[in-house]
Amino acid sequence: MQNLKDLKEQIRKALPELDVVIGWTGGYDPLHATPHFIRRDEDIDKLQVNALCVHNLATYLPALRGKKVGIVVKGCDSRSVVELLQENLIDRAGVTIFGFGCNGVVDQTKIRRIVGDVGNIDSCEISGSDVTVSASGAEHKLPLGDVLADKCATCRYPNAVLSDHFAGEEVTTTATFEDGYKDVVEFEEKPVEEKFGFWLKEMDRCIRCYACRNACPLCVCRDHCVAQSRDPHWLSQEAHVRDKWMFQVIHAYHLAGRCTECGECQRACPVDIPILLFKKKMNKEIKEVFDYEAGIDPEATPPLMTFKTEEDKIRERKW
């Protein structure tokens, strides 16, 4: 990102007032970035902001409540921060938001599918429109559009929706709400039996690692998660597809009207189960019934935490 210099300057100025600033830096190989906790001036130089910075750093915020935290956010990450503020899980005074306009992040799974073995990456160069990956002696030049995460192709909020410092220029976008939900509509049109079979097959792969839960910035129960609770005993310890599937529905339902679709659950999934689909479906219906989108307005109330005496769009069945 050409605005990295501005961003570093902003962080350098703000750092004396803050306990930590969370950003990204180079990971264990050139293809991966990793979260970076900046505490001293020399850490700032290691900051990296590019298409490899996929992590939604808002996940760390609730645990750091009470400290003075700075956070670097893309558009989608900023929505998670707004949602956390809205639910009073973090304090506005305790967070300093460094926003920027994002041009999209890569989907590591897509790169892996094209490149094959990504165990031994020599280098990864990202220019405006291409990603050049050399792995195991071979060089692959991939158009950036082919390896961008799905959410980025239809992103409506590339710029941080809320920020104290904004680096660089805003990114413009033309995507509409409908564009983002084409995949949901397409899936919905399949016959019920096919959908049921699809999930049985997909969910069977789940290894119950709960990476989806841990990566989710809005899964804030953590130690009290129903997945591990015996009272109430929602899920057994069995590795049965019923329990795995049930967990995903619980996850989707606990995020109803709150999920900002950062896609971290699906990215973190080691077996690539398309679990974002559940959350997107819920958001699509929330938008339709309550005309509400999560993570835009810090003052709003999530629709399932309130009600109207006369609902505008809910029509009950007349028997």
Place this chain on the structure above:
Amino acid sequence: MPILEGKELRIVGFLCNWCSYGGADTAGVGRFKQPTDLRVIKVPCSGRIDPLFIVKTLMSGADGVLVSGCHPRDCHYTEGNFYARRRLEMLKRFLPIMGIDAKRFEYTWVSASEGQRWQEVVTKFTEQIHELGPAPKIAGADAEETLKLMEAAL
């Protein structure tokens, strides 16, 4: 073998203590004819119903779920059914993506005096479920399979 084997389906009804449970009782006292497929679970208020109860019920082998509470504005706890209405509406819209027919779940309002209406609701809902037939089962998710598993584990 029970004589109703094959004629009955498994339908679970979550009824609010203050209105619908009373309504079902009124229907009983009035000796209105009702289908026998429904198993009633009494809850303090329709607002007590976590939509996940319904998902869990359907995934555990029920063929249909009926939720019934007090009419909006008549809630014993003033606003329980207003919250319930939003949650249940979202559930009804969510079920199809899981591959569960949305018709397998209905929510409605029946007051304690509406025995006649209860009879209508339960009859029509049971008919609706019978039209759909037994729900697709997750292998190992019904009671018999679970019992077998438990026996094997002991």
